[in-house]
Every structure is written in C-alpha cells, then in structure tokens.
Amino acid sequence: MTTSQITTDASPEDDLEWRAFRYISDEMSVEEREQFETELETDLAACEALARMAVVSLATSQLLRGVTNPAPQREIKTVRASDREEASRPPRWLGLVLAAAALVLVGIQLFSRPVTNSKTQTLVASDQLDEAAELLAQWNLPMGNLPVGNLEDSDGHDDDFATLRIEESSDLESEHSDFPSWMIAALTLEEMPATDSLPETKDN
C-alpha cells in the first residue's frame, strides 16, 4: 500500500491536498513528483491545492515556531546566556585561590611583625626602659654630642665596640648621606643593648 492510497472517504479535493502536502514535504518518490508536476500543468485545482497547502504549512510552521518554540527557546537562550556569563567570569576556584593567597600574605605580615615587636618587647621587658628613655632623649642630638661614654655600662664593656660602631656608622653616613647622622647613630646604639644588655636573653 502506497501512502497516496490511504484515502478513506476522501474527496478528490482532499486527495489533491494530500498529494500537494506530500509534494511540498518531500514525501514523494521521484516518479510521483514528476507525475504531480505534470498534473499541475493541466489541473488548476491541483495548483490551488498546492498553494493552499503551502500556506497551511507555512502558517503552521510559523505558529509552532512562535508558540511551541518560545518556551524552550527562552530556556535555551537563558542557558546560553548564563553560559556566556559563566565563561566571561573568572572561575570560582580562582577567587578562592586569590583569597587564600591574600590570607597567606596577611599571615606572613602578621608573623613578621611579632618578630620586630618581640624585639621591642624584649627590650622593654629587659629593664632597659631607662636606656630606651635615654636613647629617645638622644634621638635629636647631633652625632658629635652623642654620649658614647654612657655605653660603658655596668657590664664592663669598653667603648671600643661603641667606637667601632660609630666609626662604621660614620662610614655609613658617608656612603648614605641621605640618612641623618643622628639616625644612624641611634640605630647603632639600639643594636648594642639588643645584643649585650638583654639579661633575659643571656639567661636563656
């Protein structure tokens, strides 16, 4: 049974329309198509049926694309749009890595500060407050007035070391003239108690 033979209670017009539809939907064999085109040349009803089926098909196609399609299309478009947004955004793991890196940096800074602070705290805790006060008092003095002799403390150290330091600092001063001499001198003095005058450190 061929497809064109399914014509139960079909009028000739229905049959024409059916064949016209099969023609435009490419459901005909080559022979059937040629036969139908021959018929079109002689039968106006066949031409009209073809025009009618073309309109019905196009209208239905347009309708289905406009009515059936919008929801899925919108979904697809949404998905695609989100995909594009996702693609344009940096991946989430990158944000996490950056955040972790930032935390590590902050951590490093926090760990480095306590080292400096611990020195200061050690200095303070080692009953050197007076010396610190003296140092602060000398902070603004010119290097020439620096009471190097004060460094001859109870520990019995001579001032050779201090002199050496001052000489070195003079060298530094000549090399780095940008730094005020008093600052270099102060830094030099600061090193001394840190190494020699910290009983706690010595005890430990």
Place this chain on the structure above:
Amino acid sequence: MLVSGASEPLDSDAVTRLYAEYSDELRAFLLGVLRNSDLASEALQATFVKVIEAGHTARKETFKGWLFKVALHEALGIRRKRLSEEKQRRIQGSFNKPLWSELARAESPDERIVREETIDRVRQQLKTLPSEQQEIVRLKIFEDWTFARIADELQIPLGTVQTRMRLALKSLSGKLTERLDDEQT
C-alpha cells in the same frame, strides 16, 4: 474579469489589479514548487512579465489556469536553469527539502505571505485538533521528521501517522477555505 482575449496588451492598471488578485496565491504556489523564496520571487516576476506581454491573449474564463500554467513553466524553467548552472547535487538538495524547513532556515520575509489572520485561524483550529493529530503535525512540520521516522519513534503504523496528518490538514485547510469564502462574501 479584466482579461477578455483582447488584441491590445493589458494596461498597467489591469496588471496591477491582476497582481493584487493573484499574487499571494501564485507566490504560495511557487514557493511550493521551488521551496526557495528568492526563486519564487523571480518566478513571480517573470510570470507577470508574461502577463504584460501576453495576458491579453488568455481567455477570461480560463485566465487563472493560464496564469498558473505560466507560473509553473517559469518555476520549472528557473529550476532547470539553476540545476544546470550549479552542481546538480547541491541544488537538488535544496529543492528536495520540505518547504517550511527551507524558509524557516532562511527566516525569509516571504513567510509574510501568511497573514496574521490566517495564522490566527490556524492557531484556533490547531487547538481543536485531537492531541494525537497535534503531535503528528508538530513532529512533521516543526521537527521536520519524515512520516517513516514519526511512525518509528512513536511505534505506530505508518498508515496511522499519515491518516492523522491528513485529517489534521483537512481540518486546517478547511479553516483556511472558510477565510477565503468570508473574503469573497
């Protein structure tokens, strides 16, 4: 009717009125034959050139038949020309595709041939169809499946698929004919 076997060529007013009366239907017919909106436009233009040249020789009572015959000859001539000009395989492919798939892909403005009121009528009629017919229409025209594939996918006989499609088309076409009848009255 403007055409009456006159010896003088038709004047521009007569051609304009003939165009207004027949161009939509002719265009749909040509789209059905050529499955290509550009070629259909070309064939339509060539047809009305023939109308200008020889329309006055057609008999009044058979003018529409004459017009469609001319249009078909123009369409087949254009198709033959295209087939010989380019690789037959490539063009044959485009001529062998369903009408709607070709026009849908091109998103052709020729779909304007379907007026809004026609679409509304088809929409209304589509809703009244039994769901099994609606499904076949959707699979055939929207999904562009062959009848054989529809039968295979739905696991129903091919004849059932075709019968459902045929009944749906009859219903939709009937609604379209109503529109034409309304316009004539």
